[in-house]
Amino acid sequence: MISKENAEHYVWGDRCDGWYLMNRKDMLVIHEKMPPGTSEKKHYHAVSRQFFFVLLGVLTMELDGHLHEISAQQGIEIPPLARHQARNNGDVPVEFIVISHPTTRGDRTDLP
Template sequence: MISKDNAEHYVWGDKCDGWYLVKNQDMLVIHEKMPAGTQEKRHYHAVSRQFFFVLEGVLTMELEGEKHAIGAQQGIEIPPEAKHQARNDSNNPVEFIVISHPTTRGDRFDIPDITS
């Protein structure tokens, strides 16, 4: 049995949490929690296909320049090579599951921020 309580934990970004529920080369399943106002770097995966499923809160997913507000019990698929960024634009934490097939390890390419 695996749960957030006994899974391998890590911290990413600005105080965001992740728990590896499945950590295999052919599939990665992570439970993530993002505090209010946090975001990940915009990036893409050359091979991995992902599915984000929101458990609590609202996740804003920027996908190829279009923003999607994903509420609890909703999800969004991210195809390979699609540029995307998960954000929490709300005032409350958001928790979600990310399923990646195959794993994103070694398959993440950050997009430089070109704000001026």
């Protein structure tokens, strides 16, 4: 059994949290939390396909130059090679699940 309470925790970006729910080469599942006003670097994955599913708050996802506001209980697919950036433009933390197939480890190119 795995949960946020017993999963391996890490800190990324500026004050963002992540918990590995599944960490395998063929699949990566992470629970992430972004405080208000935070964002990840714009990037893409050559092979990995991702699915972001929002649990709490609203996640702003820039996907190939288009902004998407994803509310709780909504999700968005990120295909390989799609330039994307997750942001929390709101006033409350946003929590979401990211499923990556295969893992994104070694498959990320940051953009300027």
